Amino acid sequence: MRPELKEYPLDQLFARTFQLARKAGRATPKEQALLLKSVPYVSGLLEPMLALGAPAITFLGMLADYYTDLIHAKEQGKKVVMTTFCFDPTIFYAFDNLVPVTLEVGTVITSILWKRGAYDFMDFCTEVGFSETGCSSQRGTMGAYLAGAGVNIDMVAVNMGGICDTNSNAYSFAAQYLGKPFYGLDYPAELTPDAVRDYHHQDYRALIRFLETHGGGRFDIDRLRSLLEEKQIQDELTNEIEELQRLVPNPVPGIYHLLMYAGRYTCSGSPTFTRMLREMLEVVRVNALSGAAGLGRPEKCRAFLFYIDNFSFNVGMFDWLARNQVSHMGSMLSRFFPDNAPYRREVPGTCYTIDTRGLDSMIDTLADINARMPMTRTVRGPYDAPNMWLEDSLSLAKIFNAECCIYNGTPGCRNTWSNVKLIMRDLEKHGYPTHLVYADAFDGRVESWETTAMRLDEFFKIRGLL
Amino acid sequence: MSIVAGCDVGSLATKAVVMERRRVLAAVVVRSGPKPGASARDALDQALAQCGRSAGDVSYCVGTGYGREKIAFVNETLSEISCHAKGARFLVPSARSVIDIGGQDCKVIKLDANGGLVKFVTNDKCASGTGRFLEVMAKVMHLPVDRLGELSLQARDPVTLASMCTVWAQADIIKHINARRPAEEICAGINTAMANRVAMLANALRLENDICMTGGVAKNKGVVHALARILGQRIKEVKTLDPQLVGALGAALLAAEQAGKVNRKELPP
Amino acid sequence: MITAGVDIGSTTAKTVILQDRAILAAAVIPARLDPVASAREVMDLGLQKAGVRQADLQRIVGTGYGQQQIPFAARLESEITCHARGAFFHHPAARTLIDIGGQDAKVIKMDARGKVVQYSYNDKCASGTGRFLEIMAEALGVGLEQMGAAGRTCVERLSISNQCVIFAETEVVSLINEEKAVGDILNALFRAMAHRVASQVRSLTVEADVLLTGGVAKNIGLFEALGQSLGVTLQTPSELDPQLNGALGAALLGQEG
Amino acid sequence: MTALLSQAAQSIDLEPLRAFKAAGGRLVGYTCTFLPVEVFHAAGLVPVRLRGIGAESLNIADAYYGPFVCTFPKALLQQVGTHHYAFLDGAVITGGCDGMRRLNECWRKLGADIPGVLPPWFHYFDVPHKPEGVALSWYQDQVRKLIDAVQNAFGVRIDEEALGRAIRQQNRVRQKLWDLAELRCRRPAPISGSEAFEALIARNVLPPDRYLDELDRLLATVQNRAVPSSDRRRRLFVTGSICDDLALVQQIEAAGAVVVGESVCYGLRNTCALVDESGDPVAALSAHYLSGSVCPRMFGYYAERRATITERIRQTGAQGVVLQNIRFCDLHGSENGLLERDLEQLGVPTLRIEKEYGALTETGRLRMRIEAFLEQLEA
């Protein structure tokens, strides 16, 4: 790892970058240009972000707060919990002394904002013993925390293996390497049976005990209730955006997906996140009313990404889709399955309900939400079983009128690479031209963006989609 | 006067060193042929001819390298790790770390203050940390492999190779060629990719100074410089002998030790 | 109408010149470092063989890895499209086309009208390419042209399992060190490579006729091993050098406007 | 040495299984040590742990699995696809790791493409990723479901008594395997690692009665064996990825070492404790099979595993540890990274290797590293 990376703690860099970006968002163009110059390391990607307007600026501010809280956690006597993106962070915010840090979000930021991407951190993990073939999405920031170039972690709480082994494995490695307590929520291979629900609920209670024991903080019912009520509003806003997404042309800009899920992974239940969703909805409504596509250009095709949608060190995937007039109809990362979602009819009996009547119902709610986080829901069982990967992909592709499906992921993902060829066969049988991207969504060294883009070009052209 | 020999049958090159009293009498590198036994014979014969000795003069011979099992005339075989460590310490007595990059793998060796083997790692994951990687890339560039190093030193803006895989890196290179990037920048990209890969292995062992590089790839200045830069550590060059010969040298040194033991045993008290 | 297809591959540059639907001339040269030079050279050779001038060509269609660098191409088409077009021309019954070039292996499924239904490239970490054979030919000291016949049959059944080209070469070196017969090693290589390609083909489901094109189709040892591994009788163009299939397709697309 | 044990370690097609089948017996394949095999014994079925040995290419498996997956489940699927497991009457898939879990889909799809390779009974056994709390009752439920499923599919009855008998028999096996392990701790060891490893692998694939006989015979031979008074061979311990790779142990020993113990999936690791013979057999089996932390798929229990492994290293007097993992096995791959750090801190030298499964490994380079490791230990 380059020595200079250890000089500035990673989270401090994030905090500073986003603070400046927030300022820049509110500044005049001239001030903006000046400010951007002083943002360290950034490869010029903040500019296009800022160009997205209000929601993106709110998003940047939200991340500024998130990382600012993180770097001040220790001095405020708070404990830092390392967690994963497919874990709803609400529970941490319900404690008065816990601050979460989600590694995958950090990896996306590092790889998008920094010229050299997250390679140094990834390679550092390998150097201290973590296997190189593991998923890159954790390694991209985990390296910093392992190297001591980030805040000190107090404990690790994640979703457990069987959903994604390589993910849980990375976190358990980190916990062990740093000598910190570890808790994993475990998930059976099915979703709907009562016994499974019971399992979720009991396991979640054990998690809360773990957080109490190792955090020493207080779990605050009122706080939890207000967080859940805020989440309810957030779900409604999200649903409305998704409902509008069904229109042809789709009025939702593709990059919104990234902002929406990143927001949910980090700041679920926070008023700022609600504001961002409101601002998004406004833009989407305006687009919808005028019949404009969120692409900013006429829509020629609609693609559903049945796994991850970003590509390392640039927003290439989003950008490519927009430039080629293909609407992004969502990815597996942007589906959460509340009981009022527009796609609930397609997936009956599998959504969660927010119930704030009492402590128990609230904990059950959290457990149910967590059991439906991206991947946690979709890839826990056989891909062709009820409510699993194939059914979810088909129902979402259908409800959003997608014309083709694209897989993009990471070679670290045993779980999907073990059956993606099979699901592709089935999606094709159902009439969806399907393309597999062999790149790594977080590590640009696996396949260059140019190659990925060339293959995308070819796919859309040859399959007669464009 | 009895002499000793070391013979290193590598995947790409076969090396022989003949020594007398810790002094190198002759050293030879030949391209490995399809029969390792014959390549070894050939290399040793050439070396003996060089110093005007005959096979009968060799009191002890140690074989190493991939083809070591096939060398008919050796008294003993030892792994390349031990031989490179031995040879490197002889040439650079302060060496605590040895990085040997040969044709089909790369080895990073850590030594204690007395030159004892503490730990080693080899790349078993991907071929992109090997000399073969460079050869394949050189071929794509229509260049001889020994030109990659000096050319790359002239580069101002090295290309980056996205893929670490030898096979897929070729596609990257062709892309850069098509984009008309100057050859030296592409070469620098190749050497840097190689160095990155090796650095990962080296960092895993937390190398101590002095670091010494051996094996054929040590002759590629581009890789050596890039590696030193990435590691942030100086690499001591082996100056008195072709670094590709260090394995064979180590074998010869070990042969001398063994010969000493044998002789002592045989001598009446 | 006279048209030309120019296919600048990773290993070779190819051209086919058509008059209406008849082949006037074809040429293959090893790819130069500079793709522009490759394109120029192979075009000139083709023109010379055909006895026409470049000005006589109504349309030049480019394809292959270096297509962006063909200065005189009026149109560019993806390799998949060109190969499918070429195959449909000389073998309309083909439903599955396997093209193995220097750098990748493509599998293309076509319908009865020659339209591409689905296609795939070789996976990462692939040893199923022509380069694999080139590297091995070099390691074994046999010529590319001879290696096919030399490894057609085996006396001792050896096996090579590594998926990585470079590491497979290591295995070959070990076998050489064990003083195994070159023919047996080659045969093992062909089987290993055939298995890689076969699994790629199977991912898309195999439908006859199965056609093999690309430079590697000229390697009889591999040709037979692949047929065996897939359990089908492979076809390859009889009148045409299979390496020219892409260039032919490009020229045909030129004819069609 | 017994020929049958040796054969069982190296082949899928075994005479005792053929004989059992010919006499109307039924065979069920399974994939993971987290499955309580006693259930099958109690039903009069013979469980056969599935392996990929003998697969020299993956041309079938690679059409189902993607490229970035461990070669163990692929090799297994390959053997299924080439009819090497045509004798199975049923199969149970367990979600050991993600790659193994997906064998479920891959096998079923393969069965749709190649007739005759999918056994009539196909069951998924869902093992939680932790050994305590709610997971334990879930596991018990899974065992009960398994019993029901076996009863229905094969028209047999599995009662407490039969289960108890099966448990007692397997406990005898466990005890004898510990006797064997103790013999290996002697200096010099009267039995080579290869010989012992054969016996350990064979346990997973032979009918239990037959196996007990063979094991007794082996133990008797070894106990009476004359051993040299001194032994210069280095004593090594092997751990890491799933491994029924006799060739690896043989290769290590051919380089001049002796393998005195291992903690791998086909080895001893899950055999340490006996199953409680009193009380409810399902509860006893569950407590045993889900107990502790034998496999890194139980995330968060590394410290326990490390303790077990270091204790066994101490008992066996191993001077070095080979940490092996199959490429793309991140569970063992990264755990090996931790073990490397921790064992070296304790002064135990380690050699970390990444390889392919079984015959798919390139042995030339592996040999060099093993030899170099031994030279390192000599010095």
Ligand SMILES: Nc1ncnc2c1ncn2[C@@H]1O[C@H](COP(=O)(O)OP(=O)(O)O)[C@@H](O)[C@H]1O
């Ligand atoms: N003159 C040279 N300049 C730069 N690199 C060289 C030179 N000669 C050999 N090499 C490199 O050294 C490698 C062979 O190294 P060597 O140590 O002999 O390997 P092995 O022992 O496996 O045969 C070649 O692959 C090549 O990359």
Ligand SMILES: Nc1ncnc2c1ncn2[C@@H]1O[C@H](COP(=O)(O)OP(=O)(O)O)[C@@H](O)[C@H]1O
């Ligand atoms: N005469 C030949 N006999 C056998 N194989 C050949 C012959 N010529 C070329 N090849 C094989 O064909 C490959 C090149 O195929 P080609 O289709 O020209 O690739 P590309 O289009 O990528 O340049 C070489 O790598 C080699 O393996």
Ligand code: SF4
């Ligand atoms: S990535 Fe490439 S070089 Fe590396 S192991 Fe795979 S095929 Fe070989």
Ligand code: SF4
């Ligand atoms: S390694 Fe673990 S999960 Fe895998 S088969 Fe063995 S016991 Fe089961």
Ligand code: SF4
């Ligand atoms: S070796 Fe690892 S990846 Fe392979 S099957 Fe076992 S646990 Fe899974």
